[in-house]
Each structure stands twice: as C-alpha cells, then as structure tokens.
Amino acid sequence: MAVPLLSLIVFTPAVGAAALMFMRNDDVVRWTALGVTILDFALCIAMLSGFDTSTYGMQFTETRPWVPTLGITYALGIDGISALFVFLTALLGWICVLASWTAIDRKVKEFMVSLLAMQALMLGVFCALDLFLFYVFWEAMLIPMYVIIGVWGGDGRVYAAFKFFLYTLAGSLMFLIGVIVLYFHGGETFDIRTLMAQDLPFQVQSWLFFAFLIAFAVKVPMVPVHTWLPDAHVQAPTAGSIILAAVLLKMGAYGFLRFSLPMLPEATVHYSTLMLVLSAVAIVYGGLLALAQDDLKKLVAYSSISHMGLVTLGIFTLNLRGLEGGILQMFNHGVTTGALFLFVGLIYERTHTRSIADYGGLMKVAPVYTALLALFALSSMALPGTNSFVGELLVLSGAFAANLAVGAAAVLGALLGAAYLLGMYRKVALGPVSVGLRFKVRDVNAREMAAILPLAVFVLWVGLYPRPFLEIIDASVKHLLAQVHSRGGAQ
Amino acid sequence: MTAAALFQSILAGLPEMVVVTGACILLILGQFVRKGQEHFLVWASVAVVLIAALGTLMLAGEVRPAYSGMFIADRFAVFFKIVFYIATVLTFLLSQKYAEIEGIGRSEYYVLLLLALSGMMIMASATDLLSIYVGLELMVLCTYVLTGFLRQQRRSNEAALKYVILGGVSTAIFLYGVSLVYGLIGTTQLDKMAAAATGGPLDPGLLLAVVFIVAGLAFKVGAVPFHMWVPDVYEGAPTTITAFMSVGPKAAGFAVILRVFLNPLVAASNVWIIVAVIAAVTMALGSFVALVQDNFKRLLAYSSIAHAGFAMFGVAAGGADGVASVMLYLLIYTFMNLGIFGTVIMMRNGNFSGEIIEDYAGFAKSHRRLALLMLLYLFSLAGIPPTAGFFAKFYVLVALVERGFVMLAVIAVLLSAVAAYFYIRVVMVIYMREPEGAFDPALTPAVGATLVFTAAGTIGIGLFPAVFLRLAQHAAVGG
Numbered sequence: 001m002a003v004p005l006l007s008l009i010v011f012t013p014a015v016g017a018a019a020l021m022f023m024r025n026d027d028v029v030r031w032t033a034l035g036v037t038i039l040d041f042a043l044c045i046a047m048l049s050g051f052d053t054s055t056y057g058m059q060f061t062e063t064r065p066w067v068p069t070l071g072i073t074y075a076l077g078i079d080g081i082s083a084l085f086v087f088l089t090a091l092l093g094w095i096c097v098l099a100s101w102t103a104i105d106r107k108v109k110e111f112m113v114s115l116l117a118m119q120a121l122m123l124g125v126f127c128a129l130d131l132f133l134f135y136v137f138w139e140a141m142l143i144p145m146y147v148i149i150g151v152w153g154g155d156g157r158v159y160a161a162f163k164f165f166l167y168t169l170a171g172s173l174m175f176l177i178g179v180i181v182l183y184f185h186g187g188e189t190f191d192i193r194t195l196m197a198q199d200l201p202f203q204v205q206s207w208l209f210f211a212f213l214i215a216f217a218v219k220v221p222m223v224p225v226h227t228w229l230p231d232a233h234v235q236a237p238t239a240g241s242i243i244l245a246a247v248l249l250k251m252g253a254y255g256f257l258r259f260s261l262p263m264l265p266e267a268t269v270h271y272s273t274l275m276l277v278l279s280a281v282a283i284v285y286g287g288l289l290a291l292a293q294d295d296l297k298k299l300v301a302y303s304s305i306s307h308m309g310l311v312t313l314g315i316f317t318l319n320l321r322g323l324e325g326g327i328l329q330m331f332n333h334g335v336t337t338g339a340l341f342l343f344v345g346l347i348y349e350r351t352h353t354r355s356i357a358d359y360g361g362l363m364k365v366a367p368v369y370t371a372l373l374a375l376f377a378l379s380s381m382a383l384p385g386t387n388s389f390v391g392e393l394l395v396l397s398g399a400f401a402a403n404l405a406v407g408a409a410a411v412l413g414a415l416l417g418a419a420y421l422l423g424m425y426r427k428v429a430l431g432p433v434s435v436g437l438r439f440k441v442r443d444v445n446a447r448e449m450a451a452i453l454p455l456a457v458f459v460l461w462v463g464l465y466p467r468p469f470l471e472i473i474d475a476s477v478k479h480l481l482a483q484v485h486s487r488g489g490a491q
Numbered sequence: 492m493t494a495a496a497l498f499q500s501i502l503a504g505l506p507e508m509v510v511v512t513g514a515c516i517l518l519i520l521g522q523f524v525r526k527g528q529e530h531f532l533v534w535a536s537v538a539v540v541l542i543a544a545l546g547t548l549m550l551a552g553e554v555r556p557a558y559s560g561m562f563i564a565d566r567f568a569v570f571f572k573i574v575f576y577i578a579t580v581l582t583f584l585l586s587q588k589y590a591e592i593e594g595i596g597r598s599e600y601y602v603l604l605l606l607a608l609s610g611m612m613i614m615a616s617a618t619d620l621l622s623i624y625v626g627l628e629l630m631v632l633c634t635y636v637l638t639g640f641l642r643q644q645r646r647s648n649e650a651a652l653k654y655v656i657l658g659g660v661s662t663a664i665f666l667y668g669v670s671l672v673y674g675l676i677g678t679t680q681l682d683k684m685a686a687a688a689t690g691g692p693l694d695p696g697l698l699l700a701v702v703f704i705v706a707g708l709a710f711k712v713g714a715v716p717f718h719m720w721v722p723d724v725y726e727g728a729p730t731t732i733t734a735f736m737s738v739g740p741k742a743a744g745f746a747v748i749l750r751v752f753l754n755p756l757v758a759a760s761n762v763w764i765i766v767a768v769i770a771a772v773t774m775a776l777g778s779f780v781a782l783v784q785d786n787f788k789r790l791l792a793y794s795s796i797a798h799a800g801f802a803m804f805g806v807a808a809g810g811a812d813g814v815a816s817v818m819l820y821l822l823i824y825t826f827m828n829l830g831i832f833g834t835v836i837m838m839r840n841g842n843f844s845g846e847i848i849e850d851y852a853g854f855a856k857s858h859r860r861l862a863l864l865m866l867l868y869l870f871s872l873a874g875i876p877p878t879a880g881f882f883a884k885f886y887v888l889v890a891l892v893e894r895g896f897v898m899l900a901v902i903a904v905l906l907s908a909v910a911a912y913f914y915i916r917v918v919m920v921i922y923m924r925e926p927e928g929a930f931d932p933a934l935t936p937a938v939g940a941t942l943v944f945t946a947a948g949t950i951g952i953g954l955f956p957a958v959f960l961r962l963a964q965h966a967a968v969g970g
Contacts, residue, residue, distance in 0.1 A: 067957040069964060070889065110859075132885075136876040143870055146915065150923045158923055162915070169875075169911055173904035176885070180892045180900070 006076040017116035033112040037094035044090035056479035075129035080476035096239040098451035114144040131190040153235040160235035167228040175215030205267035219252030233301035238345025246338035265488030275316035280409035282309030287416030314395035322398020329391035361433035387462035503557035503564040513539030514605035521598020529596040561619040570966035571615035578739040607633035611743035620679040650727025665707025671700035711744035725792035734832030767807040774800025778910040808890040815967040823883040826948030831868040840933040853926025873914040879952035
C-alpha cells in the first residue's frame with residue numbers, strides 16, 4: 001500500500017489541531033476545524049470505497065517498529081467491525097464542529113483543538129492493531145475529554161469531569177495490567193493478530209476477562225459502574241455529549257469485540273450468561289431511570305445506558321444474529337443518540353432550560369424542529385422503517401435463541417423505551433404552548449440543518465436498506481464467531 | 492600502586508575531579524564578582540558541568556575499575572551522571588532569576604550545588620560501602636546548607652535544622668550497618684560481600700546489617716517510614732533547591748540502592764519483601780496525603796514521595812528489566828518534575844509567591860502556552876499517555892509482571908489512580924477557575940529554555956521511548 005491511508009485518517013485531525021493553535025480569529029478557527037473534519041470524512045469515504053467486504057482479514061495495514069526491545073509496533077489496520085466505527089467517528093467529527101459553532105462562544109480555539117485531538121485519538125483507537133498503541137490512544141482520550149467537560153460544561157462541570165476522569169482511569173489501569181499479563185502469556189508481543197491466535201489456559205483467561213471487563217464496563221457503561229455517565233452527559237457541552245454518546249460509549253463494546261471475544265474465547269463462553277444478565281439489568285434499569293427524569297439530557301443519558309445494554313446483550317448472545325445486531329445497534333445508537341443530544345443542545349441554546357416541565361406545544365413554535373425530533377425519537381424506540389428497528393430485531397432474535405428470560409427483559413426494555421420517549425415527546429411538542437416558549441424560540445437554521453440532515457439520512461438508510469452496512473461487518477463477524485466457538489466451545 | 496593503575500584511576504575519576512576543581516576555582520573567583528554581575532557565576536557553573544559531561548561521554552567507551560575496587564566508571568554510572576548533569580544544569584538555569592529575586596545569588600550557592608553534584612557522581616560510581624558513604628555525606632552536607640540558604644526566613648532555617656538532625660541519624664544507622672558488615676565478613680567492598688552469600692541460611696547479624704543499610708538509604712530517597720523530613724524540607728528550602736533535591740539526590744540515592752540491592756548478599760536476604768512493602772506504603776502515603784495539600788510545594792513533596800514509591804516497585808522487581816525500569820523512571824521523572832518546578836519558580840516574582848495552589852486559579856486565561864506546559868507536566872506526572880510519565884510507569888509494571896508480581900502491579904496502578912486525582916485537581920484550578928489577580932511570571936530566557944527542554948523531554952520520550960529504553964537497558968546490564 002503506497003499511501004498510508006489510515007495514518008492519514010488518524011493524524012489529519014491531529015495536524016489540524018496543531019495548526020489551530022497558531023490562529024487568532026475565532027471564525028478562522030471554526031472554518032478550519034470544519035475543513036479539517038470534512039477532509040477527514042472524505043478520506044474515510046475513500047477508505048470505504050476501497051474496502052473489501054469479502055474478507056475478514058485486516059485491511060490497509062501499516063506496521064512500523066516503535067519500541068522494538070519490548071515488541072511494541074506502530075500497527076494500524078481495520079476489519080469490517082472497525083471500519084464501521086471509523087466511519088461513524090469521522091461522520092460525527094464535522095457534525096460536532098457544526099453543533100458547537102455558536103454554542104461555544106469563549107475559548108473557541110482551545111475547544112476546537114480539544115475536539116480535533118479527541119477525534120484523532122478516537123480514530124486511533126479503532127485503527128490500532130497493537131495493544132500498546134491501542135492503550136495509548138484509549139487513555140490519552142481522557143485528557144481532551146476532561147478538558148472539554150471541565151472547561152465548557154455546565155454548572156456542575158468540575159465534579160462531572162473529575163468523576164469521568166477517575167472512573168475511566170481506574171478502569172483502564174486494570175486493563176493495563178491485563179495487557180501486560182497478556183503480553184507475557186502471549187509470547188512477548190503486543191500484536192493483536194498474534195495475540196488472537198494464542199491459546200491461553202482457562203485460569204489466565206478468566207482473570208484477564210475480568211480485568212478487561214472492568215475497563216470496558218466502565219466505558220460502555222454497564223450497571224453498576226454507570227454513575228459517571230449521567231453527570232458527564234448533563235454537564236458536557238453539546239459536542240461533548242455527542243462524542244460521549246456516539247463514539248466513546250462504543251469503545252467499551254468495541255473492546256469486548258476486539259479483545260475479550262477473540263483472545264479469551266473460553267472465558268467469554270463461560271461467563272456469557274453473567275454478561276447477558278448484566279446487560280438485561282442495564283436495559284431495564286436504564287429504562288426505568290429514564291422514565292423518571294425531568295431533565296431532557298438526563299433522559300437521553302439514561303436511555304443510552306438502556307440501549308448500550310442491548311448492544312452488550314447482542315454481543316454476548318454469541319450467535320450471528322445477536323452479534324450483527326449488536327454491532328449495527330452500536331452504529332445506530334451513535335447516529336440516533338448523537339442526534340438526540342444535538343436536539344437537546346439546540347433547544348437549550350434557545351431557552352436555557354432542559355427541564356421537560358418548562359416545555360409544551362413546541363410544535364406550534366418550531367415545526368421543523370419538532371418533526372425531526374419525532375423522527376429521531378421514533379428511531380430511538382425502534383419503530384419499523386428506522387435504523388434501530390433492524391438492529392433491535394436482530395438482537396432480540398439472537399437473545400431469544402440464547403436465553404428466553406434475557407430476551408423477555410430486552411422486550412421489556414423496548415417497551416419502556418417507547419414509554420419514556422413518547423412521554424417526553426408528548427410533553428415537549430404537543431399540547432398548549434408553554435408561557436416561556438412563546439417568543440423566544442426560532443426554528444432550525446441552515447447550519448443546524450446541515451448537522452441534522454446527514455444523521456436523518458442514516459436513520460432512514462439503515463432502516464430501509466441495511467444491507468450495505470451488514471455487508472461491511474458480515475465477514476468479520478463470522479470469523480469472530482468462528483474464533484469464539486472453535487476454541488471456546490459451542491454455547 | 493603502579494603508574495599505569497594511577498593513571499587509570501585518575502582517568503576514571505576525571506569528571507568528578509573537573510567538578511570539584513571547578514567548584515574550588517569558582518569559590519575563589521566568586522569573591523571578585525561585583526554586585527549585578529552574578530549571572531557570570533551561572534554561566535561559569537554551567538560550563539563546568541558541561542566540561543564534566545563531555546569528559547564522561549568521552550570516557551564512556553569502556554569500564555574502568557579504579558582506586559582498588561572502591562570506584563568504577565561503567566555505563567551504569569554514566570547513565571546516572573547524565574541524569575545528574577541534566578538536573579544540575581537546569582537548576583542553574585532556573586536559579587539565575589530566582590536567586591536574584593530572593594537575594595541568594597552568591598558564589599557559595601553555585602559552589603555548593605557543584606559540590607553536591609560531585610557527591611552524587613561519586614555515589615553513582617562507588618562500589619564500596621565506604622566510598623558510598625563519602626559520596627553520600629558530600630552530597631547531603633551541601634544540601635543541608637542549601638536548604639537553609641534563605642537565612643532571613645524562619646521556615647528555611649527550621650527545614651535545614653530538621654534535615655541535619657534526621658539526616659545525621661539516618662547516616663549513623665547506615666554506618667552502623669556498614670560496621671556490622673565489616674565485623675561479620677571483613678570487607679566493605681560490594682564484590683567481596685557477594686562472595687559471602689553462600690546460598691545457605693543467612694547469619695542473623697548480617698540480616699540486621701542489611702536492614703540497617705536499607706533503612707539508611709530509604710531515608711535518602713524519602714521512602715516511608717523515613718519520609719518525615721521531605722515535606723518540611725521541600726517547603727522550607729528555596730524552590731530551586733527543592734527542585735534540585737527532588738530529582739538529583741533522589742536519583743543518586745536510587746543509584747546506590749540499585750548497586751547495593753542487586754548485590755547477591757542483599758538479594759539472598761529476601762530483602763525484596765521489605766522493599767515491596769516500603770514501596771507500597773510509600774506510594775500510598777504520598778498519594779493519599781497529597782490529596783489534602785493546599786501548598787503547591789508540599790503537594791509536590793508528597794508527589795515525589797509517591798514517585799519514589801513507584802520507582803521502589805522497580806527495585807522490588809529486580810532483574811535486568813527492573814533495574815532498567817528504575818533508571819528510565821528517574822530520567823523521565825527528572826524532566827517532568829523539573830518542568831513543573833520550573834513553572835513554580837517562574838511564578839515567584841515581586842510579592843507573589845506562587846506557592847499556594849489557589850494562586851494558579853485561571854492561569855490558563857492569561858498565559859495559554861505556560862498553562863499548556865503545566866498541563867503537560869501534570870498529566871505526565873499522573874502517568875497519562877502519550878506523555879513520558881506513562882511509559883516510565885508502564886515499564887516498571889512490565890518488570891513487575893515479568894517477575895510474577897502481578898498483585899504488586901495491581902497495587903501500584905490503583906495507587907497511581909489516587910495520585911492522578913491531585914494532579915488533575917491542579918489542572919482544574921488552572922483551567923476551570925476564574926483568575927483573581929494579574930499574573931506576572933518571571934519568564935527569563937533561561938527559564939524559558941528550561942521549560943522548552945523539559946517539555947521536549949516529557950513529550951519526546953513519551954512518543955519515542957525506544958532510544959531511551961535501549962540506553963537504560965544497556966546501562967543496566969552493562970555492569
């Protein structure tokens with residue numbers, strides 16, 4: 001491969017961030033950030049157009065020695081699973097820039113630098129083929145995210161930023177120990193492909209499984225280590241919430257897919273029931289909590305916990321439909337919940353309240369806004385024709401094949417989802433116009449539309465014609481399942 | 492002693508001689524320097540260190556045992572001496588403006604620093620408990636005086652007095668251990684001590700001697716339970732001296748610890764259990780007590796205790812990787828710690844002390860670049876990639892897991908998560924508070940150069956650790 005395409009994709013935002021540091025005018029900064037993220041997105045499209053969906057192998061690979069004495073390499077590459085998330089991250093990159101165009105009005109330069117740094121690191125996580133490199137990207141994300149929440153967040157931002165930082169750090173450090181143990185058991189290498197081929201003793205696999213579980217469960221987040229999420233989401237600026245919901249939460253699930261399943265197949269099969277139960281608890285508990293919220297952002301945040309429970313449920317069914325559904329649902333959740341946070345951010349910019357009780361009759365004041373909100377709310381509750389329906393259907397059918405009770409819990413979660421989303425929509429959009437809304441609210445403008453429309457397109461595209469998306473992941477998922485079941489035994 | 496052996500000995504000790512001679516010349520020249528010309532002393536001292544560094548590098552090609560087994564110039568010593576040179580030169584650069592503000596820029600200040608440097612160099616090269624003692628005393632006597640250099644300030648005097656008394660006790664304990672070793676085996680040379688380790692059960696008297704020596708050395712690096720002097724001395728001493736003490740003498744202490752602990756006799760006494768316990772307790776104490784500090788210098792004092800604890804884990808791991816990990820840790824720690832101290836020293840201007848954490852509230856608003864540098868150092872101290880601080884910790888953990896000490900590694904990372912809290916708390920104050928007054932940092936070109944150099948080291952070693960790792964590994968096994 002002559003052009004190191006993945007390196008370009010990963011480092012374009014980083015170079016952009018470095019360039020931004022030398023600019024003075026806020027508008028120049030905004031336009032440059034937008035240009036860089038769109039360029040990155042274009043590179044990503046170029047990558048996808050050359051992506052071969054018929055093989056499960058890693059593509060666009062690059063390998064360079066980094067720390068040879070410890071067997072650390074700079075290795076990038078993507079398979080179907082990571083390709084989907086590289087695409088999602090690149091897509092949300094410029095949407096985040098658009099979302100913070102006017103919402104961020106102080107220290108614009110620093111914000112855009114953090115945003116672009118974040119973008120580079122997230123892309124790096126999905127592309128890394130070396131565990132050490134993966135860990136560096138994974139952990140380095142804490143710095144810009146801490147700053148984004150802590151500097152541009154709401155009133156309780158400092159507390160939220162601390163909580164986010166310490167939870168994730170504590171989780172990641174156990175993962176680090178796991179990585180080093182894996183390094184010595186797997187023949188002193190950090191190469192992910194080599195480590196996948198290792199056959200570790202069950203005892204070691206179990207320990208590693210739980211070490212990894214701590215790190216990934218915090219990121220997903222799974223109950224009971226989810227408590228950082230509502231704080232972080234509520235306090236973060238809109239773009240921060242979008243990144244958190246759409247990409248950061250995916251990294252936990254991606255960790256399961258990339259490390260736990262293929263490297264620790266025996267432990268995965270052995271503990272899959274535990275994971276299914278934890279996922280089911282998250283689905284129902286997150287849904288119940290969302291039902292009780294008055295704060296719009298908190299509602300979406302708790303619905304995220306519920307939806308991510310569905311994702312981990314799909315993954316640990318360890319059958320084809322569940323796994324494909326789970327991965328597709330990760331993508332869908334990124335699009336839909338990202339959009340919902342964007343919507344909450346848009347209305348908050350206008351009214352400066354997030355309390356559902358303050359709203360009412362928004363439809364009469366901002367019809368376009370409410371119509372689009374309806375689309376994403378329906379998508380979030382998995383109405384047929386929208387993206388989440390496809391994903392949820394696959395997960396549910398996989399779940400029922402794996403475990404009847406867990407499947408039933410997932411259905412309950414879907415019902416709860418309909419309840420809190422429709423309830424929220426009824427209170428916000430329908431009924432008489434509330435006093436506070438009558439004069440202030442203007443409808444979406446062109447810039448906001450540019451951020452919303454692509455997400456709406458993906459909601460309908462995946463909902464009506466999911467085949468291209470499933471094709472991308474298909475070969476990799478089948479290979480992953482073969483890896484799990486050949487060594488871990490059938491479920 | 493034949494002429495050839497004498498020549499060999501002189502060659503091996505050449506860098507030390509350069510530093511001592513330079514110090515003596517400066518002591519005399521200093522009397523002729525007029526007021527307002529003190530910066531001449533800074534550049535002369537820097538020149539002395541650079542000449543010594545040049546000598547060290549030119550003689551680094553081969554191993555030179557000298558002075559009938561009391562001294563050796565090997566790659567291990569070279570590595571540590573480079574660390575000392577970096578620490579000393581940067582301290583000189585940081586001192587230039589600070590000494591002027593505090594009115595301590597007399598020649599004695601620079602001469603004592605040079606003499607402390609020579610003591611540290613002797614410690615790194617010493618292969619006999621007595622030559623270790625000579626280097627150790629030379630170093631600490633200079634730092635006692637330097638600690639009390641702010642003569643008009645009570646807390647500086649108090650710090651110096653505390654340091655002298657506690658330091659004297661610890662030296663006595665060390666010497667007592669040495670005398671026990673001599674009484675029981677009849678030698679103080681590390682090589683010959685090794686021969687006494689027969690593999691059988693150890694003489695309880697020897698075990699006692701080893702424990703005494705361990706205790707004496709633990710004091711010098713500020714490890715629990717001999718850490719009590721650290722916060723008071725760090726707070727009371729001139730900030731430049733605090734910066735110097737937190738990296739130079741500490742690294743020298745570890746150089747001796749590595750030489751002594753890797754001795755088969757000490758290794759046979761299962762001393763690693765003591766070291767592991769000391770490491771865990773040191774790190775825990777440093778991390779937890781730092782959580783409640785309001786004074787930045789005290790916070791950095793406890794942080795340096797915590798870092799000493801983490802490096803101790805590398806000593807507990809032992810083996811080639813363990814030794815190399817401690818060495819790399821100390822090199823990286825030199826960069827990031829001098830960097831953060833550089834920013835504290837820079838804040839001292841006019842009536843502004845810059846010693847309270849709250850003083851930094853909203854610093855990012857007016858001084859974006861300096862705040863960014865502080866962010867870099869603090870995240871590096873917390874061990875977040877891609878900074879060098881992460882790689883330092885990572886390599887110690889690798890050494891621990893390699894030896895099967897997974898539980899120790901887990902303790903180490905959990906405690907470093909605690910430690911991360913107080914570093915990011917400072918970041919929070921810098922970035923997330925509103926400024927209360929105007930800042931006027933004393934950013935001279937010398938301080939600026941120091942900050943740029945340390946920042947380059949902190950980020951450079953983090954991104955390209957391979958070269959530095961290989962250096963440390965070669966120096967560790969190169970014996």
